[in-house]
Amino acid sequence: MTHSTPLLDTIADPAALRRLPRAQLQRLADELRECVLTNVARTGGHLSSNLGTVELTIALHTVFNTPEDRLVWDVGHQTYPHKILTGRRERMPTLRQLGGMSGFPRRDESEYDTFGTAHSSTSISAALGMALAARQKGEDRKVVAIIGDGAMTAGMAFEALNNAGVERDARLLVILNDNDMSISPPVGALNRYLAQLMSGGFYAAAKSVGKTVLGPVPPLFELAKRLEQQAKGMVVPATLFEKFGFNYIGPIDGHDLDALIPTLENIRGLMQDKAGPQFLHVVTRKGQGYKLAEADPVAYHGPGKFDPAVGLVPPAKPAKQTFTQVFGQWLCDMAAQDKRLVGITPAMREGSGLVEFQKRFPERYYDVGIAEQHAVTFAAGLACEGLKPVVAIYSTFLQRGYDQLIHDVAIQKLPVVFALDRAGIVGADGATHAGNYDIAYLRCIPSVSLACPADERECRQLLSTAFEQDHPVAVRYPRGAGVGVAPLAELSGLPFGKGEVRRSGQRIAILAFGTLLYPALEAAERLNATVVNMRWAKPLDLDLLRQVAASHEALVTLEEGAIMGGAGSAVAEALADAGLVLPLLQLGLPDRFIEHGDPARLLALEGLDAAGIERSIRRRFGALVGAAAELRAVSGQN
Ligand SMILES: Cc1ncc(C[n+]2csc(CCOP(=O)(O)OP(=O)(O)O)c2C)c(N)n1
Ligand SMILES: CC(=O)[C@@H](O)[C@H](O)COP(=O)(O)O
Numbered sequence: 001m002t003h004s005t006p007l008l009d010t011i012a013d014p015a016a017l018r019r020l021p022r023a024q025l026q027r028l029a030d031e032l033r034e035c036v037l038t039n040v041a042r043t044g045g046h047l048s049s050n051l052g053t054v055e056l057t058i059a060l061h062t063v064f065n066t067p068e069d070r071l072v073w074d075v076g077h078q079t080y081p082h083k084i085l086t087g088r089r090e091r092m093p094t095l096r097q098l099g100g101m102s103g104f105p106r107r108d109e110s111e112y113d114t115f116g117t118a119h120s121s122t123s124i125s126a127a128l129g130m131a132l133a134a135r136q137k138g139e140d141r142k143v144v145a146i147i148g149d150g151a152m153t154a155g156m157a158f159e160a161l162n163n164a165g166v167e168r169d170a171r172l173l174v175i176l177n178d179n180d181m182s183i184s185p186p187v188g189a190l191n192r193y194l195a196q197l198m199s200g201g202f203y204a205a206a207k208s209v210g211k212t213v214l215g216p217v218p219p220l221f222e223l224a225k226r227l228e229q230q231a232k233g234m235v236v237p238a239t240l241f242e243k244f245g246f247n248y249i250g251p252i253d254g255h256d257l258d259a260l261i262p263t264l265e266n267i268r269g270l271m272q273d274k275a276g277p278q279f280l281h282v283v284t285r286k287g288q289g290y291k292l293a294e295a296d297p298v299a300y301h302g303p304g305k306f307d308p309a310v311g312l313v314p315p316a317k318p319a320k321q322t323f324t325q326v327f328g329q330w331l332c333d334m335a336a337q338d339k340r341l342v343g344i345t346p347a348m349r350e351g352s353g354l355v356e357f358q359k360r361f362p363e364r365y366y367d368v369g370i371a372e373q374h375a376v377t378f379a380a381g382l383a384c385e386g387l388k389p390v391v392a393i394y395s396t397f398l399q400r401g402y403d404q405l406i407h408d409v410a411i412q413k414l415p416v417v418f419a420l421d422r423a424g425i426v427g428a429d430g431a432t433h434a435g436n437y438d439i440a441y442l443r444c445i446p447s448v449s450l451a452c453p454a455d456e457r458e459c460r461q462l463l464s465t466a467f468e469q470d471h472p473v474a475v476r477y478p479r480g481a482g483v484g485v486a487p488l489a490e491l492s493g494l495p496f497g498k499g500e501v502r503r504s505g506q507r508i509a510i511l512a513f514g515t516l517l518y519p520a521l522e523a524a525e526r527l528n529a530t531v532v533n534m535r536w537a538k539p540l541d542l543d544l545l546r547q548v549a550a551s552h553e554a555l556v557t558l559e560e561g562a563i564m565g566g567a568g569s570a571v572a573e574a575l576a577d578a579g580l581v582l583p584l585l586q587l588g589l590p591d592r593f594i595e596h597g598d599p600a601r602l603l604a605l606e607g608l609d610a611a612g613i614e615r616s617i618r619r620r621f622g623a624l625v626g627a628a629a630e631l632r633a634v635s636g637q638n
């Protein structure tokens with residue numbers, strides 16, 4: 001059922017919004033919230049964070065002269081209201097689909113998307129850059145970073161605060177959107193500190209003052225402080241953010257337009273007067289306005305399609321087991337067997353499959369917040385003391401902890417296991433979340449090994465093999481389900497660094513790394529090619545490679561990862577080192593970013609489905625295939 005949105009229908013851009021009478025803004029907010037809910041229920045996407053930023057988005061585009069004044073949204077998963085108000089409402093039905101609108105801000109999508117985000121905690125750095133560029137160019141521009149309480153836990157955010165705090169004439173505002181949630185409930189001392197700020201009576205005072213604040217009065221927080229002081233005759237301690245040099249204002253109700261707009265107008269005046277960097281603390285509810293999401297903001301953080309009238313329902317028939325679930329089960333089973341195991345997640349408990357592990361082994365479970373750099377070195381510290389840390393981390397997010405991986409884990413040869421979920425093409429999240437680079441970025445690090453399981457069974461087995469090692473080992477597996485090879489119950493591993501021949505054919509051998517083994521087997525049937533399940537990108541199984549190279553006339557490597565620096569490159573180097581010269585075709589992901597869309601479709605578009613693999617091999621080694629097919633006919637292998 002499509003709800004009518006007569007007011008929202010009149011808002012083609014923020015300029016139209018700024019012409020709207022203030023008294024109509026709350027009705028607009030109701031319509032905008034309905035528009036977000038209706039659209040996300042149809043397409044899937046990020047929901048609860050978007051429901052929480054409706055009023056804040058309206059207030060920002062009302063008070064600031066966007067796009068001249070810049071808004072930089074941290075993570076950017078909460079920008080659907082922003083996109084709808086900036087002329088992209090019609091594109092919402094294409095959200096996160098091939099050729100459709102991105103789920104995150106994109107500079108190439110709109111002038112109102114001033115900075116591409118998706119990995120968290122970059123907004124303050126980027127906003128400071130924009131503010132200081134305006135200063136240097138003598139432009140009268142205000143820049144606003146909007147960062148969530150989860151994103152605020154990343155070190156990068158504090159690096160930026162530290163730098164910004166001394167730039168007294170930067171026209172910069174940092175808005176902390178505090179909904180007391182990350183994807184999971186937030187963790188760490190900052191969350192406790194923010195709760196104190198809420199509980200110290202400031203919030204109550206500010207809420208009451210917010211109702212009466214109109215016109216040019218001192219920043220809201222000053223009034224709240226005075227109320228507090230009057231009430232308690234106490235000196236209100238400076239907040240952490242004031243210690244960093246910011247003028248802290250808040251906390252105020254982030255759903256109350258009567259508090260938001262006057263406060264932002266006051267702050268805009270302070271920014272115009274170059275009164276130093278400003279920090280506004282707003283309090284919102286993740287899932288605001290949709291009861292089911294308010295009650296369960298975790299489940300509604302990134303839901304698939306659903307009926308808003310009913311809410312999320314479990315699938316009629318149990319979905320195929322995902323690699324994430326295989327990992328989560330393995331983690332619990334191995335933890336039960338080995339007391340040294342500790343599980344670490346940088347704020348991705350649900351996504352990485354650690355919910356059950358936390359329930360069963362709470363004292364060995366660590367959610368360190370959105371802090372991948374810390375997660376890796378924290379694991380190194382645990383390993384120094386004889387524990388066996390398992391860092392559950394998306395391939396793309398390990399990029400944040402790359403130096404720590406080299407400097408703190410690999411050089412010291414510490415036995416840390418990296419369970420790399422979302423390896424390869426991820427689909428709806430697109431280029432920012434692609435797990436396309438881990439083979440290339442890990443292969444070059446001495447002492448690190450990388451396993452590429454082909455299916456769910458091998459995933460469990462190779463996780464066990466990794467756990468048995470006395471050096472760092474990563475195991476990479478894709479988002480979602482595999483072909484359905486059920487894991488075995490035992491915890492036994494597979495031989496370290498060894499692959500296997502899965503199909504014997506003629507003249508051409510396909511060396512598959514990971515889950516592309518199965519489309520390779522399909523293609524090989526029609527090519528009568530040999531298929532090798534390499535299993536390890538590092539170390540390569542050199543004996544097997546030599547054996548296959550000596551008995552075939554052409555080799556093909558296949559990986560769901562960047563070709564440049566990938567497993568194919570490793571094979572090429574190994575052949576050269578061994579003085580083995582034979583034609584080699586490397587299939588994988590090209591030197592360009594892979595945009596959002598359906599993962600299977602994206603793989604096919606890159607020629608990495610069975611038909612594409614066959615096509616590429618016929619194109620390069622057609623003569624051999626013809627002969628191979630003839631040989632098969634002669635030997636009656638039809
Ligand atoms: C570097 C990085 N790590 C992890 C994530 C995954 N992630 C996306 S949103 C999110 C929680 C963000 O919490 P918050 O900033 O409070 O925003 P909210 O969802 O509450 O609006 C996380 C962990 C990410 N986008 N970037
Ligand atoms: C915005 C963000 O970074 C996360 O919410 C991410 O989108 C989760 O990805 P998955 O859906 O693959 O768990």
Ligand SMILES: [Mg+2]
Pocket residue numbers: 148149150151177178179180181182
């Ligand atoms: Mg939050």
